[in-house]
Amino acid sequence: MFLNLNATPSNKPRFLGELSNVSPAEIALSEFKYRAGAEVFGEAEPAEYIYQVIDGAVRSYKLLSDGRRQIGAFHLVDDIFGLENGGVHRFTAEAIVDTSVRLVKRVSLAHVAESDVSVARDLLNMTATNLKHAEDHMLLLGRKTSLERVAAFLLEMDHRLTATGVMALPMCRRDIADYLGLTLETVSRALSILQSQGILGFLGQTQRQIVLLDRPKLAELDL
Amino acid sequence: MFLNLNATPSNKPRFLGELSNVSPAEIALSEFKYRAGAEVFGEAEPAEYIYQVIDGAVRSYKLLSDGRRQIGAFHLVDDIFGLENGGVHRFTAEAIVDTSVRLVKRVSLAHVAESDVSVARDLLNMTATNLKHAEDHMLLLGRKTSLERVAAFLLEMDHRLTATGVMALPMCRRDIADYLGLTLETVSRALSILQSQGILGFLGQTQRQIVLLDRPKLAELDL
DNA sequence: CGGTGGGTTGAGGTATTTCAAGGCTCGTGG
DNA sequence: CCACGAGCCTTGAAATACCTCAACCCACCG
Structure with missing residues (x-):
């Protein structure tokens, strides 16, 4: 023990x-x-x-x-x-x-x-x-588009951060970008798109707290 | 044994x-x-x-x-x-x-x-x-350019194919591309550039036999 | 010989990057 | 307490690296 x-x-x-x-x-x-x-x-x-x-x-x-x-x-x-x-x-x-x-x-x-x-x-x-x-x-x-990468990232974090409801991401956009092989602007744009489609929402103003509103639709984006 | x-x-x-x-x-x-x-x-x-x-x-x-x-x-x-x-x-x-x-x-x-x-x-x-x-x-x-990827690939193959002098690649351009996260055309163009710079040459017409003429210069491209 | 499977090269298109501006939050110090 | 700057994020516009589409060449093979 x-x-x-x-x-x-x-x-x-x-x-x-x-x-x-x-x-x-x-x-x-x-x-x-x-x-x-x-x-x-x-x-x-x-x-x-x-x-x-x-x-x-x-x-x-x-x-x-x-x-x-x-x-x-x-x-x-x-x-x-x-x-x-x-x-x-x-x-x-x-x-x-x-x-x-x-x-x-x-x-x-x-x-x-x-x-x-x-x-x-x-x-x-x-x-x-x-x-x-x-x-x-x-x-x-090697093969996924920026939107697919960000969707996969969100699903991974959703799975690993045991938190209920909202994900409190510890890392900034640049970190996410360097994980996904993108630029921070591209990550930000992808998140905006997902938000505009009602797939996710932000909590607070810091943009680090993300709530997944439509997990199935997100999973569709992760091929 | x-x-x-x-x-x-x-x-x-x-x-x-x-x-x-x-x-x-x-x-x-x-x-x-x-x-x-x-x-x-x-x-x-x-x-x-x-x-x-x-x-x-x-x-x-x-x-x-x-x-x-x-x-x-x-x-x-x-x-x-x-x-x-x-x-x-x-x-x-x-x-x-x-x-x-x-x-x-x-x-x-x-x-x-x-x-x-x-x-x-x-x-x-x-x-x-x-x-x-x-x-x-x-x-x-995630982070290398097409030329860097192809250079890295050639160095990897040079290292692993023990052959002396010329590399006889078993795989086609599409395979190389799918290994490097590129298209076959981009791979082909990168190889052409390396050839035009005197860094490598082809043997025969099949373009599968590659001879590295300037390994140091190739290594410079692999950051 | 004609067809098929590689490979190269050009021209044009596009996803992503780059560059730039602006907003929001927060901590710090006057 | 408020002002200010730094960090983080978003968004737009322009640039570009790579992709797509297409033509062509060559070797090989039935």
């Missing part, structure tokens, strides 16, 4: 929870807070820890030399990130908003996997989950 | 070779041939086997309902494909040219992984390799 502080009933995999049969002596555990915009780790840095979001949200991205950015994933509450099979991070990770994370020392974890089959299986499952997400995202980035 | 029929000296991982401590009784093995264009397995089909290319080439892709296609990967000689963590294929796989593959029963493999740590580690490594490729490809699809 040591690792399972935040366990909530959910159909999502609770990976760190599943590692609870590992003794505290073997896996050093601690908690850490990052201010909005702070870097958790950088691309190509040695991977010392793996992370789990306790509160807040994180973006993982790659940069091209001229500053173009591709966000590979958003990590929301309970998500695990920073898991690397090699010893080096392949993304930069930044807190999107003020965020607290739980840390697990990577070396000890890899060591445990050698002897504990269930830990090894968990690592494989996590990696496979990430792979599936990346595969689906390749299809989105 | 049973599995290691085609072992060649190479720095590439030889995964099926690494499984050679598995007894023949546990992993049923066979060989199979596919004609050009033939489907090896379909998306959403139950995954009964994993595959290794002995000769030829394979493409793995997803389709949207209206026929848009995204190729997630090309599988060349010695590559393993069709590995799934869940029990279902997430891509359709087709032979690009006449191709022969080696098959391994998946269920038995998963079973072996439970007891054999080295097999479990191999599975994790393979999945992690696929994940890294997908992550890099997301950056390409």
